[in-house]
Amino acid sequence: MKPRQRRLLWVLAGLVLVATAVTLVLRALNANVMFFYSPTQVLAGEAPPSAAFRLGGLVESGSLQRSPDGLQVRFMVTDGAQRVPVQYRGLLPDLFREGKGVVVSGKLQAGGGFQAREVLAKHDENYMPPEAAHALKQAQPAKELP
Structure with a gap:
């Protein structure tokens, strides 16, 4: 694997982790919000x-x-x-x-x-x-x- 491909893989893995964290936070907030x-x-x-x-x-x-x-x-x-x-x-x-x-x-x-x-x-x-x-x-x- 070339260094450029390895960097791209790390960036994609980071984006997946951030998206997962944001999804979990939004679900927790939505479950606890009371209007x-x-x-x-x-x-x-x-x-x-x-x-x-x-x-x-x-x-x-x-x-x-x-x-x-x-x-x-x-x-x-x-x-x-x-x-x-x-x-x-x-x-x-x-x-x-x-x-x-x-x-x-x-x-x-x-x-x-x-x-x-x-x-x-x-x-x-x-x-x-x-x-x-x-x-x-x-x-x-x-x-x-x-």
């Missing part, structure tokens, strides 16, 4: 029906229902225009309240509800996740339309 959707987007069919995602908005006042053992919880998440029923099994954060901002992560159920694996409540009076604040602003004009 945010508002209730309006979920009911419009924009959310993936079988993949996990985050749902954010406000906990609708009067919608919180707890099981006798206190671990099974049902509530509605609203953006002011639409609302999505959420089920969660586990302990809720201390700051979880009706009328306050919440982000839940999980999957859609067959009946149109949302099965949450994690519930995140806002941490102070002035904070709301940027995605939730944007979704609420987007929903206000839609609510005002006749």
Whole structure:
């Protein structure tokens, strides 16, 4: 084998290794990415029906229902225009309240509800996740339309 052919072989082997590494990194990122959707987007069919995602908005006042053992919880998440029923099994954060901002992560159920694996409540009076604040602003004009 000539030196030129040997160099070409090393360059091609390096390119294959780089392409393999990039492919593996992109697959790992794609498997761990979780997108945010508002209730309006979920009911419009924009959310993936079988993949996990985050749902954010406000906990609708009067919608919180707890099981006798206190671990099974049902509530509605609203953006002011639409609302999505959420089920969660586990302990809720201390700051979880009706009328306050919440982000839940999980999957859609067959009946149109949302099965949450994690519930995140806002941490102070002035904070709301940027995605939730944007979704609420987007929903206000839609609510005002006749």
